[in-house]
Amino acid sequence: MNNLSKREVDFIYLLLGESEYQPISYYAKKLNVSTKTLQSDLKNIRNYMKKYEIKIDARPGRGLLTCAKKEDSEKLLNEISLKIPKAGEESSTERRELILKEMLLKTNEMTSIQKLSDLYYVGKTSIVNDMKYIEEWIQKYNLTFKKTKEGTCINGSETDIRKAIAGIAIRENTRNGLLELFQKEDIDFIEKLLSDIGKKNLDIGDIYYANLLTHILICIKRVRENIHIEDSEESRMIHVHTLEQYGKAREIAEKINEHYNIQIGAGETYYIYQYLISSGFEERGMKEGRERGNDDKCTEFASKLTKRLSEKFGIRFEQDTDMMQGLILHIRPMLNRLEYNIQIQNLLKEEIGRQYPQMVAQCSEVLKELAKEYCLPEISRDEVVNIAIYFQTMLEKKTMRKKVLVVCHSGYGTSQLLAAKLKNEFAFMQIVDVVSGRKVKDMDLTGIDYIIATVPIERDDVPYIIVSSLLSEQDIKAIRNSFMNREQNEGE
Known part of the structure; x- marks a missing residue:
């Protein structure tokens, strides 16, 4: 709609419908927003109306009135009516x-x-x-x-209602989506508040920023309407090792209280605290502590996850120390989210699932096992996809698509079936060709990283492994072990 929000369109309808000056408070009441919000909208509306030669006259003590010829007003209204559905015309x-x-x-x-x-x-x-x-x-x-x-x-419950509101806001995935639910000045204030806190060595991962921002905005909106999350025993008994994080939540609450002249109590502060530590909250000292291995549960979880996926893919993921550190820093807030039943949304999860089905499926399987072992609630697909991205990145960095030659003595159909199974089972393999054992004798194998054969071959210049034509589970395990051993030898 050429940069006009729905609220701005509604404002235009009201302005053009008045034949006398009306104060901006008159329109604010009709649109259920603050006068400050409409004053901000006026600049965009004035610019939009210029091409129709329509002006908005503002007079102190009287208010606003549009100055336009009848045909210009009709032209503007006709264009708006074509682009914005009126009442009853929504899908x-x-x-x-x-x-x-x-x-x-x-x-x-x-x-x-x-x-x-x-x-x-x-x-x-x-x-x-x-x-x-x-x-x-x-x-x-x-x-x-x-x-x-x-x-x-x-x-x-109030907590569940807020999660549902967040589900709508984050699903919109744009600032305009937030503007449909919250006032612009509120969004600006909280963004600045989080930015200011961020300058004090507070890091919040970008992927979780929207979740934290949205829930703080919801908190403000509900408290203004005198709807609170009640104080609880949990909110009064923050463990000693979390006092530093809770202090940040309290700082945010105090700034909100001061700015809006409302009361963010202990229950609401604890609510902010939960979302803060579930959004990748990191203080410099806390990061250094974890790099020294102090976060045992998180490190153990990451280690088990990595070991099992390494076995499945035949790749030593743990050798990528930078990505492993990033994974550990990701898992910690994930465990917090599971503890507090906080849901996040990955708007790209379907696309990622289609692009990397094998990695997502394997991560889902292993995370399901670990959830049972650690007595955790079910890990959502959104969380699974976020974890899968780390391992897919490590996989592509590590393997760089190994070029594999398949040597099969069976017929064309069986050979192609074997190649298809290998592609499906090993995402890092690029099947260069499928040839017979007789043909491979004289082939130029430059650029070939590995050979998978169903018959013995008379070549020793490229590593190879012999498997059955139907690729059994034992064969798959042997291939993984072979690749893992090669990766380990190359890394030494």
């Missing part, structure tokens, strides 16, 4: 999103089929279907519908 998906956002942000207010039908100018049957969709969607956050004679609202 069912857009309408459901709007209803869901409204119900999550106003959990204390009842709505009804009739109210929503009147609001969106659609039949009751459409709204009933919308509500079924929403009811199913909120179940993954342990939320339900509360239905009374007065209407329907979303019911559940």
Whole structure:
């Protein structure tokens, strides 16, 4: 919409609909935002209106009034109407999103089929279907519908409601998405606050920044509406080794209290603390401590994960010390997220899953085993994909796509089946060709890293291993061990 947000479009409709000066507070009340937000919007709206030769006259003590010819106003309205759906013209998906956002942000207010039908100018049957969709969607956050004679609202714990709100905000994946839920000045303030804290040796990984930012914004919005996370025993009993991290959460809470003149209590501070340490919180001293191996559980978890994946891929991942250190620093906040039941969203998980199916599948299998061993809750696919990226990077750095020649004495079909199985089982292999044992005798093997054969061959200039034509589990294990031994010998 040429850089106009939905709120700005609604503002334009209101401005053009007035024939007298109205104070900006008049429009702020209608749009349910602050006057400061609309003052910020005015600059963009004025620039947009220039091409239609429409001006906004602002007079102290009187307010705002558009100055435009009738044909110019109609031209602008026609263009907007083509690009922005009016009430009743939203697609069912857009309408459901709007209803869901409204119900999550106003959990204390009842709505009804009739109210929503009147609001969106659609039949009751459409709204009933919308509500079924929403009811199913909120179940993954342990939320339900509360239905009374007065209407329907979303019911559940405040923590779960906030997770659902975050699920919508982060799914938008843009600043405009946040602007649909939060006021611009709030976003700017929290971004600056996190930036200022970051200058004090606080590192927050970019991938988790949106999660932390969103939950702090939700905290402010809910507290303003007098909806709090209650103080708990946990929030009063922070262990000694976490006091430094909790101090940062308290600093954030105090800055918010001072700026907004609201009360972020112990329960809310603990809420911020949980998301802070689950977002890759790192103090310089803490990093150095972990580099000395002080974080035993995290290091042990990473070691077991790496060892099992090394066995599966036939690659010694632990030799990449830089990536291993990064993996350990990633696993620590992941374990915190699992402890506090904090969900993150990787918006690229489907694409990564399609591009690296083998690595994602193997990581999923090993992480499932480790979750049982460490009595952890189920590790989500989002977390699995994030871990898989580390090992896929190490795999590609380590192997650089080993060029493999397949030598098979069987027919064409069996030979191609063997090659396909090898490709599927070993992501790092580039099958250069499939040839017969007779042909390999006189071949130029320059550039070939390895030979996998089903018959003995009379060559000693390239390492090779003999397997069965159908590639048994024993063969797969032997190939992995062979590659691991080669990697180890090359690294010594």
